[in-house]
Amino acid sequence: MKRRQLLFTLGGAFVGIPIIVSLIYDAITKSKASSISQSPSSAPKFENTSSPNLADANSEISLDTTEEPLLRFAAIADNGFGSPDQFAVAKSMWETYQQKPYAFVLMAGDNIYPYGEIKLAKAYFEEPYAPLLKENVQFYAVLGNHDIIKSNNGMDQINYKLFNMGDRYYSFTKGDVREGTVEFFALDTNNNAPWEAQLAWLDRQLTKSTAPWKIVYGHHPLYSSGRHGGDRELVAKLAPIFAKHKVPLYLCGHDHGYERSIPLDGTIYIVNGGGGAPLYKFGKSPQTAFVSPQFSFMTFDVYQDKIITKAIATDGKVFDRAIITKA
Ligand SMILES: [Fe+2]
Structure with a gap:
């Protein structure tokens, strides 16, 4: 059995084992808002309601605002499994949308398990998200490791209209x-990506960008306490570019669960891989601000001076919130 197949099979062993960190959730609901501010020059200010042990250095920023955001979007990853759990997350996404509509969804890879075959797009994408697609909510996908196996190295997904990709890497403004x-x-972020060209492109585009907020996403984590863990090579490739351009947020999946980091050289790293594939166990690392592997998705309320992030479970409850502000 190939390693990739083995990992996939092992993943199946976790079906139906939602590793709910209820103690942590209790800590969220009971804790007072607190905050951290790290890495002096380039760090965004950061408020955290889920880590009550963090220093309260930014208490003037409130998570509770009635002000309408300039933009609201959602994010998922590791979702295309066709499982009841994927449908449960999709239902929660739809219910959240009905209360607070979001314009589009970032889909951070492993869009179609197990091999990325586009013939499964109907069952694993169009059906679970049918109500959102009917409302014309756009999905912007990237390629995960599963998406390039039997899909002409991902080209079938790149050419699939509802994934709005256009290329292996791309940018768009909203x-x-x-x-x-x-x-x-x-x-x-796959190993066989055209890395040299992509990194030059990323540096160039970030330099040119006049957008007040710049957010990067890809499938693989730079930092993670899940089964796959972090990736030093990815850190070496991407972290200096993020620091140079003060990218406040990198979103990814690959490890099936939710983990938010403290700001590292100004960037917060969020693993958001609870979209429907079997969950993984997560540990905790020095960079962990909050971790809770459960089936979930995220929403982001963007304001001029802050982004409010929410991780939302299948019951619609917010189990992690944070504020990202500019450096
Ligand atoms: Fe993956």
Whole structure:
């Protein structure tokens, strides 16, 4: 059995074992807002309601606001499994949308298990998200490791209209008509990606960008306490570019669960891989601000001066919130 197949099979052993960190959830609901501010020059200020042990250095920023955001979007990853858990997350996404509509969804890879075959897109993508697609909510995908196995190295997904990709890596802006409120940079983080060209492109595009907010996403984590863990090579490739351009947020999946990091050289790293594939066990690392492997998705409320992030479970409850502000 190939290693990739073995991992996939092992993943199946975790079906139906939602590793709910209820103690942590209790800590969220009971804790007072607190905050951290790290890495002096380039760090965004950061408020955290889920880690009550963090220093309270930013208490003037409130998570509770009635102000409408400039832009609201959602994010999922590791979702295309066709499982009841994927449908449960999709249902929660739809119920959240009905209360607070979001314009689009970032889909951070492993869009179609197990081999990325586009013939499964109907069952593993169009059906679970049918209500959202009917409302014309757009999905912006990147390629996960599963997406390039039997899909002409991902080209079938790149050419699939509903994934809105256009290429292996791409950028797009949303929000304000002229400048965009946020510019998104979607990466191919697979080993066989055209890394040299992609990194040069990312550096160039971030330099050129006039958007007030710049967010990067890709499938693989730089930092993670899940089964796959972090990736030093990815850190070496991407972290200096993030620091140079003050990218406040990198979103990914691959490890099936939720983990948010403290700011590392100004960037917060969020693993958001609870979209429907079997969950993994997570540990805790020095960079962990909050971890809870459960089936979930995220929403982001973007304001001029802050982004409020929410991780939302299948019951619609928010189990992690944070504020990201600019450096
Ligand atoms: Fe993956």
